[in-house]
Amino acid sequence: MNALAIELQSYFTSFARDQRDLSPHTISSYRDTWRLLITYLSDTTGTRADRIDFADLTVESVTGFLDHLEHDRHNSTATRNARLSGIRAVLVHALPAQLDDAGTITRILAIPAKRHPTPQVEYLASDEADALIAAPDRSRWTGRHDHALLVLALQTGLRISELRSLDLNDIDPGVGAHVRCTGKGRRQRCTPLTSATTTIMSNYLAERATRSGSALFCGPHGARLSRDALEHRIRIHAATATRACPSLATKHVTMHTLRHTAAMNLLAEGVDVSVIALWLGHQQTQSTDAYLHANMAIKQAAIDRTRGPNVAPGVYRPEPDILAWLAAL
Template sequence: MSKPDFADYIYSYFMKYLPLQRGLSQNTISSYSRSLMLFFEYCKSEEGIPYEKLTLDRIDKHLIKNFLLWLEAKRNNCAASRNQRLSGLKSLFQYIQSESVIYTVLCRDIMSIPEKKTPTVPPKYLTAEEMEVMFSMPNIKTRHGRRDLVLLLLLYDTAARAGELVELKAGDVSFGKTPTVKLFGKGSKTRVVPISPKTADMLQKYIKESQITINQFLFQNRSHDKLTTVGVAYILKKYVEMGKQFHPDMFRMAISPHLLRSTKASHLIQGGANIYYIRDFLGHSSVVTTERYAKNNPEVVRNAISKASSDLTGDKEYYSDSEKSAMLKFLKSLQ
């Protein structure tokens, strides 16, 4: 029996490991697949190696590095996109290493390739005023308008990913004194998040009006099929465009469902919510991922400075040493 080669590992990686062992979403698997397809394209067009002849013996660290250079030079990928493709390949070779000691050196070499530094930019989010305008756009006199408003409220309230929102069923919602929604996130992880009484009330009326049973999806299209993530993006952009007509100075950024997730996180940060609570609320595996909503957030820094400066109008002419130390420590934590 011949030893497994690249094609064998690829098949088991995508068909078994990612969906069954790691429980990754189809979107994540598609992203990893795209990285590999681009690598195949590079090998064929630049190295003259068709994918059916690409064996592990023909792959090395030098080939992967040249592929990354090609992404930037020929495909005009930014550093973030280049890093994303590298991450996809590293995941594959990490899996190959776990399956066979024969390729340990090769896999370690590839996994040692560093990511490029990317510029840190302030998080993008909508203001409270922009959110109010958007929520006022759906025509709640119509059935579809009421559905769309519930969808927008739930998307913001739960900070759900679009993929998580479309998978929601009526049975995933718990009403009562503390209404909650159960979300099914990345890696088959579930989390229960609270929703506001207003959102819960409108959602309950929507479920009753639409006669949605406990095992039915909350949001469906006109064909009564489950709403897609593309459909969610369409609804969001539709009402943002309507809001722009009334307020041309608003919504000056690219709009996507993820922006509402970022908006909710930023609003929680600005409201003083604990970073660890926000981590669990968003379903992040590490607080480091969550911290990006606090770092370089101008509103957080402005509030910190304002709070630190609030005693200037009092009787004390200068800060005490302990006050200065506390302020500097807090501001440094935001860098």
């Protein structure tokens, strides 16, 4: 086993889980990054995958891999940058023990993330959200299951990872109804539920209790739903809702779209951005600023408060002589 294999084994078997306490999703993302990188290096150098070592890692080979992701695999710039983060994470861990290759590793760590335009936040209007909620067939268990899932996601703005990790005891429908979850960075938070959401979730919980498993949203045999299963369900219901609300056909509706919709609804009701950041589990309010840019009502209100180019500044003062003022009309 060469040095790179030893470092990869050390990182993924102990360091990432025991010391960094990274989430399973992050670990699997980093793992897939290194599988793709080693496969790329093996193909381009003609070296067997199990013999790829630090000598094969250069600035040129890593940037070539990143370009390969964009141009050949047609990955987005965001995905490219995420793969670069996975490479950096392992190399930072390996650097103290690999002094012979420290210069090359340092230069690879200095590769900057690629800048790209920030995409516009996509969210659902109220009629579109209503059509989506109404799409599941509630005469069947799966329809009632998906209806509760959509209502909870639209009201709370939970991430897909947070939704799928919920257990039955994470919902408290009693006084001060709320849902508890553990989000990014192992940050725990409670999100209050509206009376309408509480009623729907209470009915769902009563029926869910008769089925196996502890996951709040489960598959046919009580197992926790995967990310792909959740996204598949929302695609089905979005297609159904499009018949009642044609404007949905122009939107790419995902579980994250529901999170954006929850944030935009709070913003439209005048909730402060710092409160929305806490609601969504953002560590910094800068992450929430994107919703300000997407809200045209806020921009329109700002323009309505400005004066026209031909209006002289100052405070209006009526003429003291009311008769002269009336004659001048």
